[in-house]
Amino acid sequence: MSTQLKPSTPKRKLIGMGQISVEAAPECLHSVLGSCIGLVLYHPRLHVAALGHIVLPVSAGRSGSPGKFADTALPHMLNLLGQRGANRAGLKAKITGGSEMFGKPGPLKIGAANTEAVTTALEAAGIPLIASHVGGNKGRRVCFDCATEQLIIEIIGQEKEVI
C-alpha cells in the first residue's frame, strides 16, 4: 500500500536527531529521516539492535551527543550493544536515509556525505553492511523490527519497502 497523506498518525516514541536507542525483540525501533542516516546494528542470534540517528559525518572535535556524528555514533552503539551481550563479531548493519530534501544541492551534499561516512566507519569496524536504502529527495519513516530483522521504509507516494 502506498503511503497516503493522512491528517494524523499514531504517536510513538521516535529516535530523534543525534539519539541512539537499543531494543530487543519483540520491540521495534522507529525514526523519521531526511538527510540524516539511520544506522541499524543488530545481532541475528540475540535479536537485540541499536538504531542511531546520525546528523553529520564527522565530529572533528566538536561537542554533541555521541549519536550526532558518524564517527562517534558507531563506537557508542557498539558499546551499548556490548553491554547487552551483543559483541561486535556477531553484528550486522543496515542503513537508510541520506536524502537531499530541498533547494539547490550545496557543496556539502550532506546526505551523500553522511552515507559515505557511515559506510566507511562500518568497513573500518569490520561490520558487514547487509542492506542500504539511501539517497533521493524524499523523507523516510523507518521501523526496525528486532524480531524479524526487517527494516521497513515508508516514502510518500511509494510502496512500502522492506530491506
Added chain:
Amino acid sequence: MSGTALDIETRQKRLYSLFSTATREASEAMSRWTGGDVSLTLDEVQEISLDEITEQLELQEELLTMVVLSIEEEVGGELILTFDDINGRRLAASLIGRQPDFEQAWSALETSALCETGNILGCAYLNALAESVGIDLIPSPPQFIQDYGASVLQQALLTQAMVTDDIMIARTGFTRGEQELDWSVFFIPTVPAREAFETMLVAAPEAKSTT
C-alpha cells in the same frame, strides 16, 4: 553562540519583539491575500535541543504539505510553511475560486496558489526581519513539498547543527477568526544570521510591548 551582555529575560523579550514585527507584517500580507480571512500570531522563539526538536515542534511522523523558501546566503536560513493537507488544499482552492477535489492529486494551479501564498507572506516576514536587523534576506522561489515534516526540518537546521546542539527556531501560528488552524511558519536561521540577530539585540533599545 557569541555571548552578550544581555540578561536572559531581556534577550528573550527583544528576540520576541523582533520576530513579532516580522509576524505582524506577514499577517497583514496574509490577511490582504485571503480577503481578511487568515492572520498570523507568533507562537514562540526559542532554542531547542537538537534531539528534542521534532518532538517539541510536534513534527514527528506527520505528513505535511509545505512551502519552503530558502535564503541561500551565508546570513540566511529557511522559512517553512506547513499545512495539514486538507486545509492547505481548501486554501489553495479558495484562492483560485474552485472547490477542492480531494480525490485528485494537487493540480498545478493549486500548487502555484499555495506557493504564491508562501511567497507573499514569506517575503513580508523576511523583509520585516531584514529591515529590523539591517541585513538582506532574499529568498529563493518557493518550493512545494509534501513529505514528513521532520525530514524537511532536518535539512533546514543543518547549518546550526554543525556548530551547536541548541537550535534557534521561530514558530508562528495561523488563525481564521477565532479558530486556530493546524498551520505553522517556521523560520530557522543560519549561524551567521543568528549572530546578526544577537548583534542587533544588544544594540536595540528596550523592547516595546508586543501584541
